[in-house]
Amino acid sequence: ETGVTQSPTHLIKTRGQQVTLRCSSQSGHNTVSWYQQALGQGPQFIFQYYREEENGRGNFPPRFSGLQFPNYSSELNVNALELDDSALYLCASSLWGGLYGYTFGSGTRLTVV
Amino acid sequence: TQLLEQSPQFLSIQEGENLTVYCNSSSVFSSLQWYRQEPGEGPVLLVTVVTGGEVKKLKRLTFQFGDARKDSSLHITAAQPGDTGLYLCAGAGNQGGKLIFGQGTELSVKP
Numbered sequence: 001e002t003g004v005t006q007s008p009t010h011l012i013k014t015r016g017q018q019v020t021l022r023c024s025s026q027s028g029h030n031t032v033s034w035y036q037q038a039l040g041q042g043p044q045f046i047f048q049y050y051r052e053e054e055n056g057r058g059n060f061p062p063r064f065s066g067l068q069f070p071n072y073s074s075e076l077n078v079n080a081l082e083l084d085d086s087a088l089y090l091c092a093s094s095l096w097g098g099l100y101g102y103t104f105g106s107g108t109r110l111t112v113v
Numbered sequence: 114t115q116l117l118e119q120s121p122q123f124l125s126i127q128e129g130e131n132l133t134v135y136c137n138s139s140s141v142f143s144s145l146q147w148y149r150q151e152p153g154e155g156p157v158l159l160v161t162v163v164t165g166g167e168v169k170k171l172k173r174l175t176f177q178f179g180d181a182r183k184d185s186s187l188h189i190t191a192a193q194p195g196d197t198g199l200y201l202c203a204g205a206g207n208q209g210g211k212l213i214f215g216q217g218t219e220l221s222v223k224p
Contacts, residue, residue: 004155033211042119042201042214043156056210090155098212099144099205100163104155 002027004105006091012111013081019110021076023091026103031055032074033102034066035090043090049074050097078110086112115140117204119215126192127223134187134200134218142204145178145185146212150199192222 005024013019025032031050035043045058049068063079072093078085088109092102118137126132136145144163148156160169162178162185169176173196175188185202199219203212 035212035214040217042117042203042217043212044214045211048210058211092155097210099161099207101146101158101161102212103158104148106153106155 004091004093004103006089006105006108008108009106010109010111012113015081015083015112017081018077018079019081021078021089021091021108021110023074023076023093023105025072025074025091025093029093029095029103030072031094031097032068032072033092033094033098034074034076035092036060037088037090037107039087046076048097055097081112083112086110115204115206115213117202117213117215119202119218121218122216123219123221125221125223128193129191130222132189132192132220134202134220135184136186136202136215137184138204138213139183140204140213141182142213143182143207144205145182146203146205147176147185147187148201148203150201150217156201189220192220194222194224196220197222 033048034046037043047057048055052068068074088107090107091105094102146161147159150156165180165182167178173190202215
């Protein structure tokens with residue numbers, strides 16, 4: 001079975017720009033979540049999608065938005081990038097909400113300069 | 114606000130030693146998940162515990178969920194250099210949803 005694939009692996013953007021990160025979920029998984037992980041910290045929940053609908057959101061401003069597609073792949077969009085948005089962005093997929101665990105991708109390392 | 118306090122934050126030990134990582138909260142979780150993360154990679158699920166008092170063993174790793182489902186521990190016996198990495202505990206509410214992560218424990222096992 002394939003795992004979770006994220007692209008790109010690394011990205012450098014300028015403050016104020018917009019960015020789109022992509023995620024292909026593990027085969028058979030219907031739930032996708034996005035997390036932000038700052039250096040030396042545990043991941044912070046951004047939002048979750050289930051069957052193309054947002055199913056929970058963390059404490060992130062509206063400039064963080066997402067989409068889930070019919071094939072369960074997903075995008076994370078961040079507008080008006082700030083320096084503090086520099087982090088590792090992780091996508092995780094699961095079956096039925098993730099009560100029994102998630103499969104994480106390797107992440108996208110975003111640097112905002 | 115749900116929080117998971119993980120301790121210790123850093124642990125540097127010699128090969129062959131035992132260690133325990135703790136994960137504590139004032140909130141009840143439906144499941145407690147333990148992950149291991151290596152540099153440049155995403156977290157990898159080690160185990161999920163769902164029943165209060167549950168103990169699960171994975172080779173030299175023993176995971177325990179507290180009776181009240183508010184805390185958990187990870188015990189490693191005879192640590193090896195290959196155990197080096199960031200260990201993360203994460204709590205899930207009813208039906209899964211968002212995971213609340215602890216700050217992580219950076220483990221270094223020296224040969």
